[in-house]
Amino acid sequence: MPPAVTFTAQAFSAWLRELNKHGFNNLYSAGLAGTHTIHGDEDDASVIAENALLAVHGVPQVWELAPDVSGVSIWRTAGEEGADYGGLLTVTVDGVELVIGHCEADDLISGESGQEMPRWKAARMALQQIAARVNEAVAAYRARTGCGEVVERHLMIHGVTTEEQFRALEAAIGVTEGGRFTAGGGILLNHRDHNLDAAIRWARDHGFAVEQTDTTRIVG
Structure with missing residues (x-):
């Protein structure tokens, strides 16, 4: 959360x-x-x-x-x-x-x-x-x-245009196996596979725009 x-x-x-x-x-x-x-x-x-x-x-x-x-x-x-x-x-x-x-x-x-x-x-x-x-x-x-368990949370980082930037992002969020970089509309991350809070901090520090989708929770 x-x-x-x-x-x-x-x-x-x-x-x-x-x-x-x-x-x-x-x-x-x-x-x-x-x-x-x-x-x-x-x-x-x-x-x-x-x-x-x-x-x-x-x-x-x-x-x-x-x-x-x-x-x-x-x-x-x-x-x-x-x-x-x-x-x-x-x-x-x-x-x-x-x-x-x-x-x-x-x-x-x-x-x-x-x-x-x-x-x-x-x-x-x-x-x-x-x-x-x-x-x-x-x-x-x-x-x-009891706000509930997060079941869906996504993050889009806009403005990443080079593979060097992409690899720096991966390092910041702790990705050990590099993914495939394709320049396009943005880098989409999800909370299951990535540390989104670390990704947000990296994006802000480097001047990239961040777009978060609504978070979905199961309320117990």
Whole structure:
């Protein structure tokens, strides 16, 4: 079963350098330029995390959700003395909103108090922590509710045009007996014979388009 969230840090760094339709780097349009100060009052961790989640929504090579996951959000929280710079993390699975729990500022972005770092690096750290928390919570939820056994799952990788690329893909997914390469509409893989999660990571790292079919499960 695929993880709830797949965050690819390398693709995130590359995406930030790309130009959007207005001719600006995504770094600026996402509000992630400049520096972040750990425990800074004007630039807290939950704001960076919220901005980062909004920025990568709909960028599948950076932030991909499993078919049964429809949203990840962080809600900024406050204590008796005001903002605590953390947030409440939620995720929706099969239409059910799960409250994962509170993330302290240090859970999202860690470092020494007063330390400065680029905001995009702080955002990358926050997204990594959020993805880990979400995947752990969703895995526990699936185990409790019995989401069922995967019986059909397929993956199409587009853009592989050379045998060298094809052999590199085989190596990445652990194929020991080489298959026959034919340049065409795409490379079709199935979950019975191949590690699809490894194939997705390889495709993203090398800039190939990935198309996943719907997953079919037997629910016990």
